[in-house]
Amino acid sequence: MMKFNYFYQQVAAFFIVIIVMLIIMGFSFLQFSKNTTYKNTETQLYGYAQALVSGDLQKNQLDTGQLILKNQEVTLTVFNSDDLMIYPETVKTYKSGVSKEDFEKLVKGQRISLTTRQTDFYGNDRQLAIIYLPFFTKNSNIFSGFVAVSSPISGIEATLTALRNNLFTAFLFSSLGAILLSLLFAKYQVNRINRLRTATHTVASGNFDIHLENNHKDEFDDLAEDFNLMAESLKASQEEIEHQENRRRQFMADVAHEMRTPLTTINGLLEGLKYDMIPDNQKKRSVELMHNESKRLIRLVNENLDYEKIRSNQIFLHKQTFNLKETFEMIVEQLSLKAAIEKNKLVIDCSPTIEIYADYDRFVQIIVNLTQNAIQFTQCGEIRLIGMMDARQTVIKLSDTGIGIDPKEVESIWERYFKADVSRKNTVYGESGLGLAIVQQLVNLHGATISVESIKGEGTVFTLRFPLEKE
Ligand SMILES: Nc1ncnc2c1ncn2[C@@H]1O[C@H](COP(=O)(O)OP(=O)(O)OP(=O)(O)O)[C@@H](O)[C@H]1O
Numbered sequence: 001m002m003k004f005n006y007f008y009q010q011v012a013a014f015f016i017v018i019i020v021m022l023i024i025m026g027f028s029f030l031q032f033s034k035n036t037t038y039k040n041t042e043t044q045l046y047g048y049a050q051a052l053v054s055g056d057l058q059k060n061q062l063d064t065g066q067l068i069l070k071n072q073e074v075t076l077t078v079f080n081s082d083d084l085m086i087y088p089e090t091v092k093t094y095k096s097g098v099s100k101e102d103f104e105k106l107v108k109g110q111r112i113s114l115t116t117r118q119t120d121f122y123g124n125d126r127q128l129a130i131i132y133l134p135f136f137t138k139n140s141n142i143f144s145g146f147v148a149v150s151s152p153i154s155g156i157e158a159t160l161t162a163l164r165n166n167l168f169t170a171f172l173f174s175s176l177g178a179i180l181l182s183l184l185f186a187k188y189q190v191n192r193i194n195r196l197r198t199a200t201h202t203v204a205s206g207n208f209d210i211h212l213e214n215n216h217k218d219e220f221d222d223l224a225e226d227f228n229l230m231a232e233s234l235k236a237s238q239e240e241i242e243h244q245e246n247r248r249r250q251f252m253a254d255v256a257h258e259m260r261t262p263l264t265t266i267n268g269l270l271e272g273l274k275y276d277m278i279p280d281n282q283k284k285r286s287v288e289l290m291h292n293e294s295k296r297l298i299r300l301v302n303e304n305l306d307y308e309k310i311r312s313n314q315i316f317l318h319k320q321t322f323n324l325k326e327t328f329e330m331i332v333e334q335l336s337l338k339a340a341i342e343k344n345k346l347v348i349d350c351s352p353t354i355e356i357y358a359d360y361d362r363f364v365q366i367i368v369n370l371t372q373n374a375i376q377f378t379q380c381g382e383i384r385l386i387g388m389m390d391a392r393q394t395v396i397k398l399s400d401t402g403i404g405i406d407p408k409e410v411e412s413i414w415e416r417y418f419k420a421d422v423s424r425k426n427t428v429y430g431e432s433g434l435g436l437a438i439v440q441q442l443v444n445l446h447g448a449t450i451s452v453e454s455i456k457g458e459g460t461v462f463t464l465r466f467p468l469e470k471e
Pocket residue numbers: 257373374377400402403404405413418419420421429430431432433434435436437460
């Protein structure tokens with residue numbers, strides 16, 4: 001739903017500003033016109049008076065003047081030095097009725113500019129604009145009277161009224177224009193706000209791929225720019241969250257995968273003890289094996305379930321040099337049960353002097369994974385754990401006589417969740433397709449290499465090369 005509040009505010013603001021301007025301009029114009037009109041009348045009336053005075057106020061001149069000016073309703077009146085009307089000649093004598101101060105001014109020779117009066121000299125109600133001009137004797141310059149020239153105010157006002165009417169019409173049209181202009185302005189501003197609102201809604205709904213066009217002109221553009229920056233940083237955080245979430249999920253899957261093997265070993269041995277299936281002379285060894293495996297589990301948990309390590313994806317290796325054959329023997333012992341189930345034979349082919357430089361737990365993890373795969377994909381076959389050493393490195397080969405890997409699939413086996421045969425349901429061991437991905441990661445961490453050769457139907461050989469400890 002659209003809200004009109006701000007829109008109306010803007011319309012009102014623009015409209016008020018424009019109207020106030022029009023009113024002020026109208027009034028000053030009227031005032032100006034009024035002043036000019038009165039000024040013009042005054043100049044005109046003075047002109048007549050001046051002409052009469054310089055014509056020595058001859059009666060015939062006055063008569064002609066009065067006759068000509070009749071049409072303009074201008075009247076000429078002359079008073080003597082006693083303020084008594086001497087023209088036009090009347091039976092009764094009339095006074096001008098000017099105030100004492102004005103009369104003093106006239107005596108001193110000052111003219112009296114345009115004034116208004118409500119009655120004419122005969123006492124009729126007539127609104128007049130009038131000027132007074134004194135005159136003096138030619139030679140001795142003695143005040144001998146004054147001329148009053150008047151014009152009805154209605155004449156002046158008529159001009160002004162016509163002007164006012166014109167102005168009012170102009171004002172009406174301008175107001176209409178102002179409304180239109182205000183609407184346009186307000187619409188423009190509100191549109192710019194609405195553009196930001198739409199963008200905000202888009203971001204709120206989780207879509208951060210938004211970019212507002214920007215002309216860098218005013219605060220609205222600045223706001224749009226800030227908005228773009230905000231969307232960008234929100235997008236970055238969103239991506240970081242997803243990235244962390246993926247990493248966490250991957251980590252949990254890896255941990256579960258690695259915990260399964262020792263737990264299965266311990267569980268198998270416990271079952272054997274429970275049903276008394278383990279011969280007395282092997283019981284001690286079984287307990288030792290379980291103890292070792294549980295210790296390995298604890299180390300796994302301690303080292304891996306550190307939140308900071310998960311976040312930064314750091315695994316620290318505690319590398320040391322240890323005997324390879326002994327390690328093989330431990331692993332074989334641990335996996336012999338599983339091998340027996342698949343009727344596989346586990347063979348160690350390694351001289352007792354061979355050593356390897358690696359993180360012990362990680363190394364066990366690597367070999368267990370590979371051996372388990374070999375057991376899993378071999379039936380009634382032989383699996384060999386081979387160890388060799390030269391001046392630079394320890395080479396380990398893990399060969400089996402199992403189903404082999406299709407050449408087309410060799411490249412893919414390192415991928416997470418890859419399984420050559422998806423329909424294969426082996427619930428005892430591998431099922432997630434994570435093992436080789438983990439192995440490869442661990443091998444790389446060691447600065448070692450791993451490669452695979454396989455012939456479909458004949459068997460597979462994994463070769464690992466671990467560099468020796470540098471002196
Ligand atoms: N020794 C092997 N012989 C034949 N195929 C193998 C061998 N080792 C691995 N593969 C193939 O590579 C795939 C990936 O192995 P990987 O260990 O990553 O997963 P997995 O064993 O299926 O499951 P898990 O995650 O439980 O180990 C296997 O599914 C299998 O198809």
